Amino acid sequence: MLNLNFNPFPELKTERLLLRQVLPADAESLMKIRGNEEAMRYIPRPRSKTVEDASAMIEVLTSGITEGKSINWAISNIEDPLQIFGMIGYVNFYPEQCKAEIGYMLHPDYWGKGYVPEAILEVEKFGFEQINLEIIEAKIDPRNDNSRKILLRNHYQFDRLVEKEMTFQEEEIDSEYYIKNKQ
Template identity: 40%
Template sequence: MLTPDFTPFPELKTKRLLLRRITMDDAAAIFFLRSDETVLKFIGKEPAASMEEAKAFIQRVNDAIDANESIIWAITLQHNPEEVIGTICYWRLQPENYRAEIGYALHPKHWRKGIMKEAIVEVLDYGFETMKLHSIEARTSTDNIASGSILEATGFVKEAHLKEEFFFRGEFSDTIIYSRLQ
């Protein structure tokens, strides 16, 4: 059985990035990522309606980190660690299967600069080497070309195409499941 331990919080560094813990001071950036229609386009969630919702989210994810149930990092640039430009997480942990799902979102002004690829590579290394995951899953909408491409660019393999699996705003849509083994 997997027994993840997120204490002390594992800050991760890459060439350009610092992945750190989210705090209440990041509420405005988290609110943006959870309410901007461009970011949410293929995520299938209603936008956050208020800063209070963003703060409740921060509280929830930090409680889950303390309980070793899931982990989320704020993505920041090393030269400006105060400004959160995205998030990346492992959630839906299945300790008995040594498996977790990865999720990520980036502020559109930073798209297509290789930032999420850099973050995913580092977080995969942490997942396999430190958390001891055996497999990592990712789910995307078939229409989310950027997410599918980045997963293939980081070694994920398409394993399933679920037809009309997801219902949102009156429409059914397809989901692709990708996974990567250790």
């Protein structure tokens, strides 16, 4: 059975990063991340264009945690935890399959430094060891080469392609699914 109790919030540390809860005070930073066109290119969700949009998103993230429906960590530098520049987490749980969908993103100023590959290791460890997941699934837009690269390097296996899975802003979007099983 999955353990979806995230109270108290489980902060995670890596060599360079502190992964912590997204707080109301992060609204402006979150707006810069979720409002960035380049960062959102392959994420079929409305952009957070204002601080109010970002605050509303933080409320949704917080209730996901409280209700055990999702968990997202803000990505910050361990030496500057107030400044968040990305997010990583389990955006959906499928308890009957002991499975979760992982998601991640960084502001483009922070790309190419290996931050998500570093964070994903701790988030996976938490998922397999604390939440009791058997399978972690990742869904990407097939055009998202940077995200695929991370998954393949981190030993995810291609599972399936779903063509025209959804329509976003009048565009039909395909999805590639990748999975990693508990060792």
